[in-house]
Amino acid sequence: MQLQLISIVLILHCMEYTNCQHHGSKHLPNKQGSGVSCQGGCQTCSVMLPTDTCKPKLFIHLERDGMRQIGVCLASCPNGFYGTRSPDRNDCIKCGSECDSCFNRNFCLRCRAGSYLHKGKCMESCPDGLVSSDTMKECVPACPADCESCQNSDTCTRCAPGHFLLHGQCHHVCPDEFEPNDSMECIPTVHCEVSEWNEWGPCSRSGKTCGFKWGEETRTRTVLQNPSPMGSPCPATSEKRECLVKRRRCKPKGQRRGEKKKRFNLQEKENGEARRERKREREKETIDREDSESRNKTEHRPRRDQSRDAGTV
Numbered sequence: 265m266q267l268q269l270i271s272i273v274l275i276l277h278c279m280e281y282t283n284c285q286h287h288g289s290k291h292l293p294n295k296q297g298s299g300v301s302c303q304g305g306c307q308t309c310s311v312m313l314p315t316d317t318c319k320p321k322l323f324i325h326l327e328r329d330g331m332r333q334i335g336v337c338l339a340s341c342p343n344g345f346y347g348t349r350s351p352d353r354n355d356c357i358k359c360g361s362e363c364d365s366c367f368n369r370n371f372c373l374r375c376r377a378g379s380y381l382h383k384g385k386c387m388e389s390c391p392d393g394l395v396s397s398d399t400m401k402e403c404v405p406a407c408p409a410d411c412e413s414c415q416n417s418d419t420c421t422r423c424a425p426g427h428f429l430l431h432g433q434c435h436h437v438c439p440d441e442f443e444p445n446d447s448m449e450c451i452p453t454v455h456c457e458v459s460e461w462n463e464w465g466p467c468s469r470s471g472k473t474c475g476f477k478w479g480e481e482t483r484t485r486t487v488l489q490n491p492s493p494m495g496s497p498c499p500a501t502s503e504k505r506e507c508l509v510k511r512r513r514c515k516p517k518g519q520r521r522g523e524k525k526k527r528f529n530l531q532e533k534e535n536g537e538a539r540r541e542r543k544r545e546r547e548k549e550t551i552d553r554e555d556s557e558s559r560n561k562t563e564h565r566p567r568r569d570q571s572r573d574a575g576t577v
């Protein structure tokens with residue numbers, strides 16, 4: 265009913281202006297045809313109003329031409345208008361004021377500059393989570409460039425194919441010191457880290473640490489951090505070098521039974537030396553103990569002394 269009202273309004277408009285003109289003749293019936301006649305006020309008029317104006321299926325479109333209103337028959341309504349069909353006439357009706365193209369009165373398809381389409385409506389500003397796109401005149405997901413889905417305009421959560429995600433942004437290649445993982449995200453490149461070398465091991469030869477002159481000693485270090493696929497690989501964790509040992513006899517402790525007899529004399533001879541050595545060691549231990557005892561005493565001296573010492577230093 266509203267549409268009919270609008271039609272009537274438009275018709276009245278047409279009748280207000282004189283000189284409705286032939287326009288868009290392509291769509292018009294033959295001038296002499298029964299479909300063409302003019303209403304009061306129209307001297308030359310290509311459309312007959314209010315009924316049987318255009319061929320069936322064509323829409324009547326009224327255009328302003330300066331002060332005049334011109335009726336035109338069109339196969340489809342121009343931008344900014346939508347078509348309504350009724351048994352006796354088809355009209356082009358203007359879309360909402362911010363709408364450039366619409367499906368019907370309530371559903372805009374394209375907005376005019378300065379407003380943005382969201383669910384068929386033209387809005388001056390987009391709802392939360394969306395941003396206005398001036399090129400599309402639409403509210404679009406506020407995703408950064410090359411981003412397929414995002415939290416907001418700053419934070420991408422999934423990049424378009426061929427891009428890698430880092431800190432919410434999409435990159436063609438991961439930046440230096442980053443590398444892509446299986447889910448196309450840039451992760452920091454991790455380089456191998458090893459500890460300091462441990463002390464050199466005992467000088468040995470064929471697993472024995474006695475009875476030779478030239479041997480080999482080994483030192484090791486441990487991997488503290490395994491590298492990521494593109495990180496620098498781990499260096500050797502052990503190394504050997506030649507070493508020179510003062511040739512010394514293997515101690516009886518390490519001897520096997522068979523060797524015992526063979527080495528007995530040698531051992532006897534050595535025993536004297538060994539005893540002397542043990543005595544020396546005992547003496548040394550005593551000295552060490554006394555040393556440490558006296559050191560303990562020193563440490564346990566009253567605090568006053570210490571602070572005085574510290575003061576004098």
Ligand SMILES: *[C@@H]1O[C@H](CO)[C@@H](O)[C@H](O)[C@H]1NC(C)=O
Binds near residue numbers: 451
């Ligand atoms: C890739 O890295 C991201 C961020 O560290 C992580 O959440 C994801 O689970 C990783 N994917 C794989 C397959 O390791």
Ligand SMILES: *[C@@H]1O[C@H](CO)[C@@H](O)[C@H](O)[C@H]1NC(C)=O
Binds near residue numbers: 553556557560
């Ligand atoms: C000296 O003190 C340390 C602890 O401070 C202790 O372990 C050590 O046995 C002490 N030495 C002697 C000989 O008392």
